[in-house]
Amino acid sequence: MNKNQWLRVGLLALAVATALPAVAQRRKKAAVRPEARAVVASPASHQPGRYLILGSVPEKHNGQWVYLYTKGSMKEKPADSTKIEGGKFTFDRSVAEDGFAGQLYLPMTYALPFIVEEGVIQAPMNGPHAKGAPLNDERAKLSQEIENYADGFLGRYKAARKDTTLTPEERDAKCEAILNELYSGLEPRLLAVLDMHKDDGLGFYALTELMRGSSVDLAKAESYVSRAGKAVQQDPRVQEYLDSRRKLEATQPGAMFQDFKGLSDDQKEVRLSDYVGKGHYTLVDFWASWCGPCRAEMPHLKKALEVYGPKGLQVLGIAVWDKMEDYLKAVQELKLPWPQIFNKEEATDLYGISGIPQLILFAPDGKIVARDLRGARIAKTLDEILKTTGGKL
Template identity: 30%
Template sequence: MKRIILMTAAALVVLAGCKNQKSNEEILADFQAGIEAVMNEYREAAEKVDADEALTDEQKDAKFEALEETAIGKLVASGRKVLAKNPANVEVAPKVIANIYSYMKDDELDAVLAPLSDEVKATEVVSYILGNLETKKATAVGKKFVDFTVDHVAGVDKSGAPVYEKKSLSDFVGKGKVMLVDFWSPWCPPCKAELPNIKAVWEKYHGDDFDVLSVAVWEESRKMDWRNTIDTAAVYGVSWLQLNNGHKEPADLYGIDGIPHMILFDKDGTILKRGDDLRGEKTGKAVAEALGR
């Protein structure tokens, strides 16, 4: 059974470094209290679902997903309300947007960022988010793939040292096959939860016109490396194409700020779907549609 995890780590640090006027502290304290209330409500409801023995695993997953969607909606609405009242507040706005932007679709985020003052947009956090959003637009559905190259570890020599092999996305994408590319990391529980679903899609459709490529990114962010990627892939029965040792460049080029993140490419390398449109059962449906089946 898959248990959906709502990420809220950033919410616990919104007050960090806030030493200015009391009104800013109060605004942020109220915002954080609201986040904690939403999360407590989510956890309590999720625990009840988890303990309900009358529900099947599939029914529990559906309820977890609905609870998560509701909680995220409340978090985003709370943040948008604060931002609407503080579009020029360089102490408040960046901290609030940092806590909600990853839960928003690109068009919604665009609308939230537009009214912010130039001073707020120039802050480190917001300028990063703006840049990331532009990157997503450049790699949105309908755009051609952006290439990258990684030093993939193909094996080890007699001394146990890694044997590197340069591999590019263009070695696989735009070569006449529909390609599902999964950006993941061995430390990421939701990534590992998605692997059985990807495996089922690969086993059903792979062949002359379809394949899957997993690209490991951000391994080093949790003190892991290519060894962990190889070991984890083996445990989960990953037998499709893989690139390890990706570091951050592949994710940066596609504006990916959270994993797992999948992108479905057409035979010519055009992006067909990406992100939330490729999770759970939606992945298989998207692949079947791309293949005309």
């Protein structure tokens, strides 16, 4: 599956189930626990300029913590947290401090997005939507509309992914066509919402869905942002997305590698340039110990090293979004024979990486040859290169 498909499947999944659990290959979220605070149980305590979240969750989660993320990036620490008591929890916060939208997160179980607006917001963590305040009610209706529209496309997409009569390239092309059809239909509806809600949370929601959901390049993303009001345009999450797209486009095939430093397994400082641009093709794997798809890719990397290593191929792992002790343990468990660099954040930021595994092939001079290599495409790409290099990598 190519990069655009990975980006767009995120919205397709969101359209069908808007209350998502944590996704394995996405960035793990930090958690900060303050002391438990008293639970506010009554909507009567709501004050002007503030919003009150009345949350509910199955009582088996009593004693666990719910984290609230608001303006700023989801990769930052949560804005607030509270403990579940009697299957209930609350947050009482200032609208002015929290931007346009947030997410409630019960680790590895529930994630519920909501719009920040004055009033009382009902937040059933095991339900599809936050409701009770006007913009949240409109968002729930819009999400249901998207779900109904996308449902048929999801079935077709799943069937195409499982179609063993097609080659991997044919499957990718068929899935791409299905996603293009889906988003061609969704785009006008989301643009209409953005035009009507330029500077509120519903417009922010429509804008972020447009940017991450379509086959978006930087120019198109910027055209979407230009239709929003100034406050939405300046939201840190919108700016972060645009910055990521700029970095992604700056590290496409043909571009020179972007260097960064990290730590080797023995805690010594190393750089990407210690391995890339040294006269050999280098396959670099951005991965994490907790990422299931990353682990599933390891046999393909081992096979590539076995077959193409004698021809000159080098393999390098970049451990990201992880803890040093966890990644070192995974290296031993998986018996990974290639060198590693531990770099928690900078590496993925430089290359505009939003999901892992991400495999990038670099040429002997350090230029990027290909991104998003997976499975059989690794061997196919290397075989094509060998035809032009006299059998040397």
